Amino acid sequence: MAKDQRFEKVYSQGTMTTTEIWVDKETGVNYVFHASGYAGGMTPLLDRDGKPVISPVINE
Structure with a gap:
């Protein structure tokens, strides 16, 4: 993986069915x-x- 990743996961919910919020840095x-x-x-x-x-x- 790259050191400087453009996206950061700020929220995650669930295991089999997941909902996540990602922020473009x-x-x-x-x-x-x-x-x-x-x-x-x-x-x-x-x-x-x-x-x-x-x-x-x-x-x-």
Whole structure:
């Protein structure tokens, strides 16, 4: 694995069926990943107005 990974997992729930939230460390955009069995998908996390949720980006 690369030392500087672009995405960071900030939330995880479940074992067989999982729901995770990942943050892009370059843009701050939050993504929801959901997997069940052999299927899964990722999409941007949206607020109630339909805009992407963006976390503050911390430069290290």
